[in-house]
Amino acid sequence: MSSPAIDRDVVIADTVHWMEKAVIGLNLCPFAKAVHVKKQIRYVVSEAETPEELLEKLMEELQHLADADPERIDTTLLIHPNVLTDFFDYNEFLDVADAALEELGLDGFLQVASFHPDYQFADTDKNDISNYTNRSPYPTLHLLREDSIDRAVEAFPEASDIFDKNIENLEKLGHDGWDKLMEKP
Template sequence: MPQAHTLSQQEIIAQTEDWLEKAVIGLNLCPFAKAVQVKKQIRYVVSAAETPQALLHDLQQELETLAEANPEKIDTTLLIHPFVLNDFLDFNDFLDVADGLLEELDLDGILQIANFHPDYQFADSSPDDMSNYTNRSPFPTLHLLREDSISRAVEAFPEAEAIFEKNIETMEQLGIEGWHRLFPDRSK
């Protein structure tokens, strides 16, 4: 896979959309994603930030944009940041800062932040554990979601609490070979 600095914003978004369509929607890792993708209610933003502080600034802008936007136009935002927090542990530490920003903006309970990373690793798992692939994206990504949308989706989906376990099962059945067939141009 080419280094992020050699890719255009359009190429970064295209790789992210490809991952969303093949993994998140295609493997049904998130049963709620297809509707917003079909309705074109996902805002894709590529941050040029190269420091956590610059990313925090971009995150604030995107949280405010999403909070003010008509949900029929923008229901969710993927803030892709390929040039900062490429180390998963640094990324993971930043999530506390991101959640603190939500509270500071009084958006806690209105919006929430999910996270995806090329090297995503759940606590107490080994790096090559297939369960990690449920959250592995082509680039570090903060997913900004509306709490109302999540609530409606969960109400409409029977046994929403079982999604996580089903996703791990799906990834284990797929295996690393299956993942590489989905994304032959990626090493992870």
């Protein structure tokens, strides 16, 4: 049974909305605004329907990012609405993503961060507001350059405090506030 057709424009628009309202708007990632404003984020919507197809696309995108000029493409969001929609399957795939980095010889040069509509940190309740720091509209693999992370951390000396501040902000916002924030105009 094949998945419904993907409207790439809608998927990207939903992801950009989430980036602008949550990631940048709530300052969940203080490093995101600069690459967003400079249009250095590559948004890729995968039509993969199996983990194997996604792995193939992931390896292609990892290599593309590694080969790209960082001034043009600093980071990539690989959005995959039709595969790994179950968070626990997605979470297991992250080991596969790390193995792909090693296989391509890009471990230590690039890394993969994770976002999912049902993201859940270990030892948290499914509905715990802290999980929303990593909740995106669609399952998404975020491909990052290690150099960019290092520069961002140097520019933001309290980088280790980001997670705690995010939890504090989300607790103040609450679920109703999050829902209002994510409403589309």
